[in-house]
Amino acid sequence: MRTRTPVVAFLVSLHALTALTALTACGSGDDGAEQPRGTGSDQAGGLGSITVLAASSLTEAFGELGDRLEAAHPGTTVRFSFAASSELATQIRSGAPADVYASASPSTMDQVVQAGDADGGPTVFVRNRLEIAVPAGNPAGVEGLADFADEGLTIALCAPEVPCGAAAETAFAAAAVTPLPDTLEPDVKATLAKVSLGEVDAALVYRTDVIAAGDDVEGIEFPESSAAVNDYPIVRVAESPNAEGAQAFVDLVLSDEGRSVLEAAGFEPP
Numbered sequence: 001m002r003t004r005t006p007v008v009a010f011l012v013s014l015h016a017l018t019a020l021t022a023l024t025a026c027g028s029g030d031d032g033a034e035q036p037r038g039t040g041s042d043q044a045g046g047l048g049s050i051t052v053l054a055a056s057s058l059t060e061a062f063g064e065l066g067d068r069l070e071a072a073h074p075g076t077t078v079r080f081s082f083a084a085s086s087e088l089a090t091q092i093r094s095g096a097p098a099d100v101y102a103s104a105s106p107s108t109m110d111q112v113v114q115a116g117d118a119d120g121g122p123t124v125f126v127r128n129r130l131e132i133a134v135p136a137g138n139p140a141g142v143e144g145l146a147d148f149a150d151e152g153l154t155i156a157l158c159a160p161e162v163p164c165g166a167a168a169e170t171a172f173a174a175a176a177v178t179p180l181p182d183t184l185e186p187d188v189k190a191t192l193a194k195v196s197l198g199e200v201d202a203a204l205v206y207r208t209d210v211i212a213a214g215d216d217v218e219g220i221e222f223p224e225s226s227a228a229v230n231d232y233p234i235v236r237v238a239e240s241p242n243a244e245g246a247q248a249f250v251d252l253v254l255s256d257e258g259r260s261v262l263e264a265a266g267f268e269p270p
Contacts, residue, residue: 046075050245051097053081053088055104055163055232056189057128060212061265062102062253068261069252078249084162084187085109092117092237099246102234102253104128104188104206105163109233119240122233125253126267129229130167131207132220133195140201144222145172147202148179156194156203157181164188167228168204174227192217206230208266231270 047069054062059082066078081088081098085108092098093115101118102125103109109122134142140153148155157179158165165184172179182200185191192209194200196216210219234253236246252258259269 047073047245047248048075048242049077049079050099050242050249051079051081052100052102052249053083053092053096053098053237054100054102055085055088056082056187057104057164057206057208058082058102058232059189061208061262061267064261065249065252065258068257069249073248076245082189084159086111086162087186095239097239097241098237099240099242100234100249101237102232103163104232105166105230106233107166108163109235112235112237117238119236119238119243119246122235123250123254124231124233124270125258126232126262127229127270128206128208128232128267129225130164130171130204130222131210131225132222133192133203133205133210133213133217134201134220135195135198136216136218138218138220142202142220144220145175145177145179145224148172148181148204149177151180153201154199155179155181156183156185156191156200158188158191158204159184159186162187163230164191164204164206167230170228171204171222171224174224175222206266211266229268232267 062080066080069078070076085103085105088101089108089111092101092112101112112118113122132142147153157168160166160169183194188205188209191203192205192213195203196213207219210217234250236250240246
């Protein structure tokens with residue numbers, strides 16, 4: 001009976017170890033492999049990445065709706081760009097990738113529609129009205145729109161080319177007041193920040209932004225606000241990279257759930 005030499009014994013052992021390793025790998029199957037991001041049963045129903053361009057006054061409400069859509073459809077990511085509606089309209093007309101556009105006024109939405117960048121007709125989903133915003137405690141004693149013509153006060157307004165600025169102009173015309181602003185800001189959030197930081201005595205912003213600011217800001221209602229109520233339309237973007245996701249977000253905004261979130265933020269029904 002022949003015995004194996006040490007070299008032969010080593011080669012046999014190596015062959016057995018290789019075969020065992022291959023067998024173990026085959027037996028593990030896909031169940032033991034790491035699933036690529038965005039696939040697998042935990043991602044079922046995912047809507048992919050949805051890019052929403054929305055008026056800055058929608059920041060808090062849309063942020064919550066985005067969280068809800070992601071929770072309802074694992075694997076979904078909702079990305080927001082909040083800015084002045086006029087700026088966002090320009091971005092869309094210039095070819096910026098987007099799935100949904102929500103504006104703070106029909107006039108800025110019309111720019112997108114007339115350029116052929118809207119997929120179907122826009123839908124007005126909420127309304128918003130202006131309030132006077134003052135720092136907590138109202139140290140300057142502001143009472144109404146007439147105070148915006150007081151040279152002794154420091155005033156902030158939205159620039160006239162953005163919806164909150166256009167609405168402010170309408171309100172001042174209704175009140176027969178010529179304001180004396182010390183600063184014109186690019187959007188409503190920047191205008192509100194001047195109040196929150198105590199840099200101005202008063203500003204004219206949306207009611208929803210006063211609510212979102214919490215204890216740092218107080219809101220003062222005024223009767224002429226009824227003459228300057230803004231309608232907010234929403235639409236899918238024509239060249240949307242994710243038409244299904246865009247429709248899902250629009251549907252949520254227009255649903256009873258969406259309306260509840262928006263009204264809690266201070267928006268009014270259309």
